[in-house]
Amino acid sequence: MNKLILILTIFMIISCKSQTDFQKLYSEKMYAESFFSSLNLRTVSSNSFENDILIRYTLTSHLPKDNEELNKIRIKNGMTVENLNLNLKNKKVFISGSPKGIGYETARLFLDEGASVIINGRTKSSVDEALSKLNNKNASGIITDFLDDSQVEKLLDEIPDDIDILINNVGIFKGKNFFDETKEDWDDHFKVNLMSGVKLSKYFLPKMIKKKWGRIIFISSECSTLVPGDLLSYSVSKASVSVFSSGLAKLTKGSNVTVNTIVPGSTLSEGSKEFLKETAKRENKTKEKVEESFFKDVRDSSLISRFLTVDEVANTILYFSSPLSSGTNGASIRVDGGSMGSII
Helix, strand or coil, rough: HHHHHHHHHHHHHHCCHHHHHHHHHHHHHHHHHHHHHHCCCCCCCCCHHHHHHHHHHHHHCCCCCHHHHHHHHHHHHHCCCHCCCCCCCCCCECCCCCCCCHHHHHHHHHCCCCCEEEEEEECCHHHHHHHHCCCCCEEEEECCCCCCCCHHHHHHHHCCCCCCCCEEECCCCCCCCCCCCCHHHHHHHHHHHHHHHHHHHHHHHHEEEEEEEEEEECCHHHHHHHCCCCCHHHHHHHHHHHHHHHHHHHHHHHEEEEEEEECCECCCHHHHHHEEEHHHHCCCHHHHHHHHHHHHHHHHCCCCCCEECCCHHHHHHHHHCCHHCCCCCCCCCEEEECCCCCCC
16 A cells, blocks of 8 residues: 555656645645545455556546656556546536535545535534635535525525536434334434425526536435335435436436436445444444444445445546436436345
8 A cells, every 4th residue: 555655646746847736746645545544455456456546546637637657557547538527627516415425525526627516514614624625716615404494595595596516415314213213303304315405406407407408416325225124214215315316307308407316335434434433342343343244244235345435426426417427317326336236
């Protein structure tokens, strides 16, 4: 791993033309180190690990496009600089629930592609922290708690009308036994996980149809199919998201607007990291052993036998938000490591 980091650092230094360039590329090196540490190295061979890193950084253009050595690597991996462009430059994006996790990573990748992004969080501190980390003039933020109807109305009053891409990502989950779940638990899950997207889509879809282009993406969950007994209200709300998205797509016929659902599997989000940490502490195990047990005993249908990284999900979101995905509408796209087992 240290060797790879060193190689990336050398590439970055070679391409520097000014102190500003160096500072920017050094921050990318720091991101690389964070990305390496988030991977489960036990399940990845050295060769495939190197390949994953190369593909990750060439696809998302984290490293310079005018560096001769990097371009040799891109060509070796069947890529060219030109075909990395998702045609998202100057697109205007709103992502609900995006200070952390999949939402944050999606925002970061959109910004890398030259889009303008409005992130959204429940508190001012979470939004401010995310904007500070993104450190991009094309990023802005709006604070909204989707459990509060008045805040949702305020959001719709404040948000620009000309959003090109809507990512309905915000979600909550409360892990409780069915017999302990309250009416409030069910109401909250549906209010945030489903109705947030319903309200935002109702506002933006007519505007997208009028200008004859737009993308609406819903984020569901593998729990909509692989339903745990202690996440019933959450799972039903996520299944409803997929149903709503499929029906909404039928209203876009002939408009160049598409509506699709991304269905992530078990992902190493902030919640998953906390789960691994707390379980490891409680059971006196390493986090690696807890993860291994999870994919052996709970999610044994997974073909990759590890948590997905947030960028693996975000990369998929980006593609289906782009003009390149114009042939896909009304679909549920699984990013689940094969855990759901369906052939369609």
